[in-house]
Amino acid sequence: MLVSERLKKNIGKAVVITCSVFGAATANLGWAEQSCFPTIDSKEPQYIVAVGSLMQTAARNKKLNKSEIEFPVWVRGYERGWFGRNFNRPPQRTMLAVRAEPGKKFNGLLLHSTSGVISSIDRGDLITCREKIDPRKLQSMTSEKLPDRGQFWIYTVKKPNNRKAASKFPIQQSEVDIFLTGCIEQAKQFNLPEFANQCVKSTYAWSEHWNNDRERPVAKLVTAKRPQVDKLLEQLEGGLFDRIRED
Numbered sequence: 499m500l501v502s503e504r505l506k507k508n509i510g511k512a513v514v515i516t517c518s519v520f521g522a523a524t525a526n527l528g529w530a531e532q533s534c535f536p537t538i539d540s541k542e543p544q545y546i547v548a549v550g551s552l553m554q555t556a557a558r559n560k561k562l563n564k565s566e567i568e569f570p571v572w573v574r575g576y577e578r579g580w581f582g583r584n585f586n587r588p589p590q591r592t593m594l595a596v597r598a599e600p601g602k603k604f605n606g607l608l609l610h611s612t613s614g615v616i617s618s619i620d621r622g623d624l625i626t627c628r629e630k631i632d633p634r635k636l637q638s639m640t641s642e643k644l645p646d647r648g649q650f651w652i653y654t655v656k657k658p659n660n661r662k663a664a665s666k667f668p669i670q671q672s673e674v675d676i677f678l679t680g681c682i683e684q685a686k687q688f689n690l691p692e693f694a695n696q697c698v699k700s701t702y703a704w705s706e707h708w709n710n711d712r713e714r715p716v717a718k719l720v721t722a723k724r725p726q727v728d729k730l731l732e733q734l735e736g737g738l739f740d741r742i743r744e745d
Contacts, residue, residue, distance in 0.1 A: 534627040534656075535620045540613040543648030547571070547631060548607040549578050550594040551673065553680030556719050562615050568608040570639040570688055573631075576652065577602040579702030580669050583661040586624045589716060591670050591709075592663035594677055594701070595626065595655035604700035605693060607684060608636065608644075616651065626653040640688055663705035671708070671742060672715030678727045698730050710742045 538544065546565065551557040558565065575598060582595025596604075620628060631652040633644055663669050681697035684690070712724070731739040 536628065536630065538613040538616060539649060543645060544611045544613055544616055545645065545648055545650045546609045546611050546616065546619075547573055547636070547650070547652040548609050549573070549596050549604070549652070551676045551680065551717070552609065553607045553684055554676050554719070555680070555683055557676055557680065558609075560719070561619070562609070562611065565609045565611040565615055567687075568610055568645070569642040570684055570690060570693060571606055571608045571644075572603050572637040572639060573606045573652070574603045574635045574637065575600055576604065576631075576635070576654070577702055578604040578606075578700065579662075580705060581660055581662050581703050582625050582655045583659045583664075583667050584625055585659070589670075590667050591673075591716065592661070592667045592705070592707070593625065593673060595660070596652060597655050597660060602702075605639065605681075605696045607680075610645075619653075623653065625659040626655050628653050639690060639693070662703050663707040665707055668707040668709040668743075669705055670716045671710045671712055672717040674731070675712070675715075675724060675727050676717050676719055678730055679723045682723050682726055682730075694726075694730055695733070698733060704734055704738050706738060706741055708738065708742045710744050 545568070546552075548558070552561065552565075573596075576596050577599035578594065578596050580592050580594060581597070582593035584591050584593055616628070628651050631650045633650050636644055636650070638644060661667070678694065678697060681694040685693035728739070
């Protein structure tokens with residue numbers, strides 16, 4: 499075989515190998531994306547478990563538009579807490595997040611949504627992945643029963659972002675305000691007097707790394723329930739609420 503012919507043959511092999519490797523890498527990237535945000539069956543009813551800011555009416559209306567409240571639920575086998583570290587968008591901070599944790603539970607809100615709205619949430623989310631939750635892990639806190647069909651989703655924190663608050667990544671009071679204002683709203687709407695207290699008690703990793711940003715809030719939605727929020731936070735152990743640092 500001539501050298502030129504052998505070279506062409508080897509180059510051809512190299513191209514095939516390179517394309518195969520590139521194709522595998524592309525497939526892996528596609529798998530990673532799909533594993534973080536699984537395919538939605540638009541023919542099925544869609545439900546989201548709201549765990550934090552989406553329990554507040556103003557925040558929910560701004561972000562979701564068309565999602566409707568079903569009712570408050572206990573969420574079992576998961577833990578809610580301040581361990582969603584945000585590296586991506588300033589200011590750097592630690593946000594409310596959820597992770598799988600056998601034996602734990604917290605109170606949330608079941609929302610009826612659409613595939614379009616859920617896809618919109620996916621595109622804007624940097625620190626969590628959407629995963630299916632077995633409806634058997636949800637327990638209604640009212641006389642209402644869980645829907646008997648549909649896809650149920652919960653957003654859980656990505657492993658690299660699963661870190662507690664730290665000095666350079668504090669909890670922001672404005673985000674606490676929105677979360678607990680939502681809890682207060684749902685307590686009133688569904689006549690569940692203990693719901694807001696349960697929000698505090700079933701939230702993990704409150705921290706001394708906590709910034710009072712009310713004068714220049716990170717979360718721009720205005721809340722009119724600050725005195726009620728403050729009263730809820732006074733029950734935290736160790737006097738954490740009294741030690742919040744000023745912005």
